Amino acid sequence: MAVSSDRGRDASWRHLPGRSHALDGLLRTAAAARAGSARAVVVRGPAGIGRTALLAALAERLTSTGMTVRHRTARPGAREHQAVRDLFEPFDAGLPAATGAPAAYAVHRALHRRATGLLADGPLALILDDAQACDEASLNGLGFVLRRAASLPLLVILAQRTERPGPGADALSALLAHDGCTALDLGPLDPAATAAVVTRALGRPPAELFLQHCAELSGGSPGLLTRLLTDARAAGIRPDTDGLHRLRAVGEDLLTRSAKARLSAQAGPVRAVARAVAVLGHTDPELLGALSTVTGRRLTAALEALRRAGIVAPAGHPTVIREAVRRAVLAELPAPERETLRARAARLLNDAGRPACEVAAQLVHLKEPAEPWMPGVLRAAAAQAPDRTTARAAMRCLRRALAAGPTGGLRQEIRVELARTSAPLAPATTLAQLRQALAEATRPHDRARIVVEYGLTAVGTRRAPQAVRELGAVLDTLPTEPGTPGHGLRTPVAAALLVTAVNDRTALAAARERARDWPVPRGDSRGERHLLASLSTLAAFDGGPADQAVDLARRALWIESPAPVGPCVLGASIVLALADEVDEAMEAFERCVSDSRARHEPWTHIAALCGQSLTLHGTGDVATAVTTARTAVDLAARAGCPGATMPALALATALLSQGDAEEADALLDSIAGPAVAQGVWEWHQFLYTKGRARRERGDLEGALELWLHCGRSLEAAGISNPVLAPWWLPATTTLVQQGRTRAAAELAERSQEAVRRWGTPRAIGLGLIAAGVVAEGKARLDLLGEAVDALAASPARLERAKAEYQLGCELLAHGATADARRHLRRTVELATGCGYHMLAARARKLLVAAGGRMSRLAVSPVDSLTESERRVAALARRGISNKEIAATLFLSLRTVEAHLTNVYRKLDVRGRADLPPSLDAPYRPRRHAADGPRRSPADTRAPSH
Incomplete structure (x- = not known):
């Protein structure tokens, strides 16, 4: 056995992530050669794809099997037959010093003799890297040896760098026609191999997004990936989400340098085609030829050279040229030449009838779109922008159209178009353009x-x-x-x-x-419906009656008409929710969510989600309210406003009912400031919710101060709706807890007129609770009982659970233990279904103290359904179609589908066939009042309202 190699001592080739399959294939070919059948393989791939490392690993494995391995790298510009002389050195003393074609046959026979002599000692492997740079005579000589040694244990491995042409390229193609020769094309690394390389280089497994960025920037090239990670390690970048931005900067710098180096080695026509591809972004032969002035076979050859160099992607790849490479190619041109090239490209594309957005992609780079047709194309491209991503391009188009200096009405039109386009992304730009x-x-x-x-x-x-x-x-x-x-x-x-x-x-x-x-308008036009929506909001602020505000809101949301957009739908939906018309409110919010998503209006979308969350919370679906609010918070952060007030308020409201006062308080602190203080709804909701958070954290005085401030602010604004921010109820209960009964009674009395005027079951129920809290004896029992009955007729399950608890406590204090247990048990069921676990735990503790049995505390998942969901599910269980349910309950088909989706999730069933029979037997509450001596129950604190 003998081994000879001119490879360096770098052992990085020992790690071959993603190349084990290729190595195994070469080893199988080597086994066939050792068995007495000469074989040859041409290993092909661009620079950095891992050819050299693969050949080094193969040489070591073959040496371990007993083969004689001769491993060399072809030297560009070497004399004729130099590569085979290097492969057979020092056994070439008898080779003739041939330099011409007449002596080639003699050289080939001499090579065959040397090979036969080596093969007499055992299997032989000849490995030649960078074979494309090899002289043609050497490759022809190897072909001769392969043909003559077809039945001998000979293996020939030739590595070809595909992006770099050389004198051996034609001979390699001829060699592949040999029966015993095959090609092995090395492709990009797969995700697992990329992860292995990143882990080894940076010392820890990468985050998923970091890994995706590495794969994108390196294009799956092991060499480029290694260089990227070397630069990343030098810059102290860690493979986590925090390192993404810095990694991209390092990667783009690497791609830029690499592209410049590869392009500089190309001929002039190839560089001209590269610039044309960088400008156009595609390889349409007609347009590319017109822009680069390179046509026909020269154009085809230039594109092939650019693909081999990795500057242009292979045919069929979705991205023709990477953005970093594109910038690097164009950066080599002086600015005036770039401007001229862009202008020529725009004219060519426009004359060819290409889409306006494609033409505008060139025009936006010009200092001034001076030709008369250019502003029109820019406006047309902006009008075609279908989503948030292309809206930025549309903004650039319209700014360029303004730069062209239009006058009069045209200038106004462009400003308005720019304002509409920029509204989802840059409200300040929108307002500035509209003012001008x-x-x-x-x-x-x-x-x-x-x-x-x-x-x-x-x-x-x-x-x-x-x-x-x-x-x-x-x-x-x-x-x-x-x-x-x-x-x-x-x-x-x-x-x-x-x-x-x-x-x-x-x-x-x-x-x-x-x-x-x-x-008051009829609502026949969009403008009239906008006006009706606002008038319904003013009617709600005035405090009622609720029916009047609801009538205006319904007319604003006239379902047969095209849906109004933005604040109009939101305002009318909130009015419906305040008036206990939650099905209609949720349907309107859902319309707004869908429309704003389709129209790419992030702020309207976020506001609609907040409205959904607050309405869900009001019906007692606390878990879904939290999920919906968190979605709104995340969307607001991604939209560039992490401190948005409405999402934080909605989430804090729901978190308080889940018992997470600490996170709720932190959220509220994060939005305290001028933004929240400006809004009518936001400011009063903030004061009310912040008061709840303070009370949950034990600061009764601070909570009371906030609630009284909320009341004074509402009065100053002329808002008398009792449920907009019902500060008066917790303020009343807190005053009672502090022993300030006269102040509590006065506050409860003042609230009654507003409650009766608004007139919804929820408002009446809350008013009865306030009256009951300040009453004594049987009057308190009667008022709390009436509050339970009133709230049972409303969608406010959470408030009903609190009322049931207070009634249970009062009954227990009066000695009506059996009746108290019934109400406490119902509290546990309602509170658990709502996700208000603090109240459920408190009621359970009190129930056990009153002699209730734990075995009777099981809560059915059906209790987690809202009243609307339960009605829809009961009809669905009877086999009624969604369309018939919608007609029966006066809902839209989309709302019915949304309700059923929630039902299946909450009950953990797959469809209507699995709905439980208990849906057909809704719980009907009973009220029990009794007199008796007052006792001291285990815990009679009033729950948070």
Whole structure:
């Protein structure tokens, strides 16, 4: 046995992640050769794909089997037959010093004799790396030896670097025609192999996203991946999600350097084609030839050279050229030449009738789209932007269109288009463009249209008061007499004014005063429905009756009409939820969620999720409320506003009912500031919820201060709705706990008028609880019993559970133990179904102290269903179709499907066939009142309201 190699001492080749299959295949070929059948393999792949490491590993394995291994690397520019001389050295003393074709046959015979002599000692392996650089005569000589030694134990391995042409390329193709010769193409590393390389290089397993970035940046090339990881290790980057941004920067720098080095080695026509591909982003032969002036076979050859160099992806790959490589190729050009190339490309694409977005992709890079046709193409491309990702490109298009210097109405139109496009991504840009468009507009119709956009965009921002003023100024210029030209513009402007003002504490009063004498519209147009939605919100603020606000909200959400968008749907949906019309509210929120997702309106989408969460919490579905609110919080963070107030408020509200006061309090602290203080709903909900958090953490005085502040602020804003932020109920119970019974009684008495005026079962039930808390003796029992009955008729299961608990405690204190146990048991069932585990544990403890048996405390999963879900599920169990259920319960088909999805999840069943029989026997509560001596129960603290 003998081994000879000119490889260095680097042992990195010993690690071959992802190449074990290729190595096993070569070893099987070697086994066939050792058995007496000469074999040859051409191992092909671009630079960095792992050819050299694979050959080194193969040489070591073959040596261990007893083969004589001759391992060399071809030297570019070597003299004729130099490669085979190197392979057979020092056994080439008898080779003739041939340099011409007439002597080739003699050389080939001499090679065969040397090979035969070596094979006499045992199997022989000849391994030649970079064979494409080998002289053609040497490869022809190896082919001769293979043909003459077909029945001898000879193995020939030739490695070819595919992206770099050389003198041996044609001879390698001819060699592959030999019966005993096959090709082995090395592909990119798979994810498992990439993970192994990353782990070995950085010392720990990578996070999934980090691994994906490594694979993307390296393209599966082991060499490029190793260089990337070497640079990452030098930069102190760890393979976790925190290292992603820095890894991408390191990777793009590496790709840039690599691309520049590979491109510099190419001929001029190849570089011209590379620049054309970098500009166009595709390899359409006609356009590529026109832009690069390289055509025909020269173009085909240039593309093949670029693919071999790894600058252009293989044919059929979804990405023709990587963005980092693209930038590197274009960076080699001076700026004026780049500008000229982009302009030529835009003209070619436009003349060829390519899509506007493709033409605009060139125009956005120009300093000024000076030719007359260019702004129109940019606007058309912006109009085609179908999603959030392409909206950024649309914004660039419209900014370039503005840079072209349009005048008059065209400039206004472009500004409005830019505002609409940027609204989901950059509200500040939107408002600035609309203000400029409004300032430039002179015609009443244009001013009305633009100011409506401005107002609706300013909803919930610090610009809302200014937008209300602008809307008011435009409204004052429009004629008031019906039938007068321009009178029809009043409705959309008035609607936008109210939509913008109803949730802004500084703008609400003036807008309310303006709207006091406005006639109520029918709802025949979108503008009228916007106005109806805002009027329903004002009616809810006024405190009722609830039926009036509901009527306005329903007309605003007229189901047969095209759905209004944004704040209009949200406002009307909230009114329905406040009025206990939760099925309609959830259906409206779902419409808003779906529409905003389809239209890529993140803020509307987030607000609708918050409305869903709060409504779900109000019906007692606390777990789903938490999940929905967390989704809203995550979306807000991804949309670039991690401190958004509505998602944090919705999540804090639900977390408090789950007993997580610490996280809820931290969330509320994170949004405290001017943003939350500006909104009507947000500010009062913040004060109310922050008070709940303080009470749960033991700060009764701090909680009471916040609730009383909430009441004073609502009164100052002229809002008398008792359930918008029902601060008065926990304030009453807290005053009683502090022994301030007179103040508690006065507060409870003041709340009754507002409760009766709003008139919903939830409001009446809460009002009865407040009255019961300050009453004594049998009056307290009667009032709490009436509260339980009132809440049983409402969707407020969570509030009903609290009322059941208070009634149970009071009955226990009066000695009515059996009746108390029934109410406490019902508390456990309701609270457990709602996910309010603190109250369930408290009621269970009190129930056991009152002699209740634990065996009777099992809670059916059916109790976790909301009333609406239970009604839908009961009908579904009877075999009624979804369409028939929707018609029976006056719901949309989508709402029925959503309810059933929740039912299956909560009951852990696969479909309607698995629904339990208990759905057909709904629980009917009974109330028991009794007099008796007052006792001291185990725990009679009032639950948090």
